[in-house]
Amino acid sequence: MSVTDTTAVATVSAPFFLGGELVEGDDVSHRSRDLGVTFTTPQIPMDRVVFPRSEVPPLLNVPLAEIIDFLVETGDRIRDPSNPFVQDCIDRMASTHVLPRPVLDAQVRGAAGFLDKRVLRAVVEQNFPDPRALDEWVPKQDFTGRRSFVRAFAPRLIHVLPGNSPGVAVKSIAQGAMVKAVNLFKMSSSDPFTTVAILRTMAEIDPDHAVVKSMSAIYWRGGDDAVEAVLYRPQYFDKIVAWGGGDAIDNVIKYLGPGFQLVSFDPKTSISMVGKEAFVSDETLDLAAELAATDVMILNQEACVASRFIHVEADRDDADRFCERLHARIVDKAAASGDKRPLDLDLREQIDSLMMLDDEFGVWGRTDGSGMVIRSDEPVDFHPINKIANVIRVDSLDDAMKYINVATQTVGFYPFGRIADYRDRLAGGGVQRVVHLGEAGPSTIGNPHDAMYPLHRFVHWMAHEDGVEPG
Template sequence: MDDRIVEIQAYKVPSSIQVTEIREELHETEKGVFLLKYPILSARKIAEISQSVQENRANYLAKLSINDIVAKIDQAVLKWLNPDYQLRHYAEILIPRITGYDSEMVRLELKRYLRMFRKKELLRFLDEEFDQSAMLDEFRPRKTGGMSRAYGPNSIFHVFSGNVPGVQIWSLIMGLLLKSANIGKTSTAEPLFPVLFVESLAEVDPQLADSIAILPWKGGTKELEEQAISAAEAIIVYGSNTTVEKVRQLVPFGKKFLTYGHKISLALIGKEALTADYYFETIHKLAEDVSVYDQQSCLSPQSVLVEEGGAVNPNQFAQMLAAELERYHKKRPRAKLSAEEAMSIQKVRNRYELESLSGEKVSVFASQNDSAWTVIYHDEAGMDASPLNRTIHVFKSCRLEEDIPKMVVYQDYLQSCGLAASPFRLFQIAEILGSLGVNRISPIGEMNRAKPGWHHDGGFNLLDLVRFTDIERNLEQDLERFDPDVE
């Protein structure tokens, strides 16, 4: 163990800003001692920081071409794909320490996630939403005639959640692609990764990084949030529905306000994925979808509908899934829970164990002596929400297409669906899911890895934030007569 103390700022402000009041937090790890420094903020300091990032945006970021911005983000991402990169080492040591997640899980998932933001993926992301990404640089011809240009917000205030490490940079990168100044409020659950990523941007281009501030403060600190909202043109909030509603009350009418609140995802397993050749692989992949970041992502399945007719029946599937979750837990243990989280799991277990004793068609398969994982089997079709932390409901289905509509009670909350079934059934199943509000259908084993350009919660990522200015075709033609050299 290294005896020296490594000091890390758990915040990022423009180089012109001085932070004088600091609180410190010591973390002793097997790989060294780290002192995290947090700013003590006031509304006046938020106002000062907001003005600085907006000035830096106007003087530099707004003048860069979209291709230049993509190239600079790509350079920062490539640093993170180097196993020897120092900031990556800090993240791999400290994020498991702060969050409680398994260190190997954090290492693998951060690496996989960051690959999504390489240049080729960012260009796909832009092309998904704009016919011409150059519309963010200048007026470009429209197919119907005339010209258009897209303008991002001058500044964006992001309220980040901390349940899944790394996802905060999705929002930050959106802001950079729109040439917006960005202030990100981090969660106490995971305040570090956005700071380290912006430090990487600063290594590539300090002026670009000066258009971003990453700040931690306790959620619900009204005077700080009111100031940050007041200074921003757009607000993006990630988190629970309670968090979203609290921020919504502070946002004046007329400001762009995007929210990503509580959602529920599910998995569908057709009999074609349960043949003798495929059932073990299917169960293994589903166990990973359930286990990665302990179901804290809204992309993780909380229920799975398993079709009869395979080499293993739905009840056997549930038992085998339980065994696979046990193996996964031995390899990558679940994070330690708060007393409240552990109690939620125990309440669910108790409820369904009592139902099983009362003759209900339900069974509970659970880890012994702890709450590491729980599988609840229902001998009928349906869907149920989970207390998370590797707790999954398995429902029997006679036929997927007939049973999916029974999930309509959760229509307002449905997010992603993992699917393993015959390709000939894809579009019929997709139509049913789409009508229920599901906005993403992915392979089993890939549920936590949404691809760039996906329609998050069914909307756009960039288009929902921009405004357009159109030059009509007849104006172009009309102005030609004022050319002194016109024929």
């Protein structure tokens, strides 16, 4: 592992990847978002991260089938335990990321499951009514006889990657390749390594492949105008595909304008809704608690789909029975993952304060990061994170609807048979996805994400009008 020893503490180095070339250097020092760990990067060579508009994108005329085959081979290499780039990536990321090393390793290698031929084909087919548009100019003719050709043209994309989920890098690279984009990945301070590891794996397969030539990955501090004022321009890129919190999105919005668009995977909060049927027996209560804990502990509650708030249709006694079971299962899952992160000071102080209000709140667990459940009659006014679930007792699940809004991503629901009664109201309130409780993590292949078909949004839709067919 490359390190720079400027003090007694080793500083991790994060190289860049520019269109097939690894660029190393310790020119600039940064600090990771969550842990405050110092890491170093090269200076950004601005002239090398921009692909000229005068040149046709390298992937434009590469058949989609060939691109998918290359992605599948990449997936096989990522899953290979002997892959030196993935191993090196995990070694480095373990020092900058809040998640335990085994969780990070499982995330990166597990995400390679997306690089499956059936999965990739299904994603394309769900995003494009006629996938031929990715490979060719598709002829069309309207009822007046007017002819045209339409193509899903290769875009120029900047991907602002999230720091909470290393697996997103795998999916983003695959999506960028399948729409034949020229891609610049802005890595996060929590994970300035995974994207480069995947691209190095690709380069080892074929350093001259058009997929490799279409990919670059660098890091800069979000909001750095010295970088963003240069790169965030329609002369160079068509769209920004942005993941992350409100600050990350705000950094992008100020640069938007004609010819430069935002495709945003906004920060979201996911919840659970548990009906009175969970209390029919001890068996159903145990089942609901286990399913709810599974959703809470997705990526140890770092993912957007991880449940934060659980609305339970019950009186206080039954709600407390549910909380007790839920807490035990969260603690077990946290212990099994090896995650021993303590709560940050502000969060501990907020929870310590409400623990003194015995009549309003019930609390299971301690503020030591081993897992907690807080029962209340309204959602707490802080963001539950680091293995904390807020159980909100309601007389009816109808009462939970007032807490639904456009920032609510996924709703895990129990019992399953009542979902149809609520899905229209949930959608009307802004929810993007409702699933069986316990299944917030997996999703149907090719389904919309954040209320859109992303690949359809990524491309530059181009029409060639060819006049009216001669009579």
